[in-house]
Amino acid sequence: MQLLFYISSFIALLATVMVITRYQPIHALLYLVVSFLAVAMIFLSLGAPFVAVLEVIIYAGAIMVLFIFVVMMLNLDKETAAQERKWLTPKVWLGPSLLVLVLLGEMIVLLLKGNGSALPGTTVPPRAVALSLYGPYLIAVELAGFLLMAGIVGAAHIGQHKKKHLHRFLEEKSTIP
Structure with missing residues (x-):
């Protein structure tokens, strides 16, 4: 095998x-x-x-x-x-x-x-994995969460389409010669 x-x-x-x-x-x-x-x-x-x-x-x-x-x-x-x-x-x-x-x-x-x-x-039970992740490696898990959150916020910021909405009075002033 x-x-x-x-x-x-x-x-x-x-x-x-x-x-x-x-x-x-x-x-x-x-x-x-x-x-x-x-x-x-x-x-x-x-x-x-x-x-x-x-x-x-x-x-x-x-x-x-x-x-x-x-x-x-x-x-x-x-x-x-x-x-x-x-x-x-x-x-x-x-x-x-x-x-x-x-x-x-x-x-x-x-x-x-x-x-x-x-x-x-040896077979590792799920409980041992959880105790390991949320025991000595808790800071690493939290930092990975912050990194993922920063990636999502960055992707949302990059994906925004910025449109300029001028106030109606500003639009009228710009059309007057």
Whole structure:
């Protein structure tokens, strides 16, 4: 079962390199989601299903929601929508889809095995993770929360469309020669 760990690790590294080297942001986002799914498979093969599920829900899910939020906030017009359709051709989806199918096959093998852990190690219960995060690492968790909040405020500020609304008397004065 170490082979599944190494395959997941290879897919994670390959997808991460593809994220860094892609020119189009949508292509990079697709590979980023594949990278997160591969890391979740690594955690699953190590016997940490809770962390694997958190990886999928928080990272892969939140990244997609954040991307949709940014697209909605920027108020893209019809030209950008047409360009996005051109970027998302089936050829673009082929690479990430193949990598995800390999990860799906690995997950099926792990689930059919029934043991839950491919490599020897200790299982970490969710309570221990929570006690660790909100115990000695409380300041790091709080700082990460502040960083995320600053990112959201910055994205909202960048996405604002500033319109100049002049008072009606100012508009009339400017039209008088």
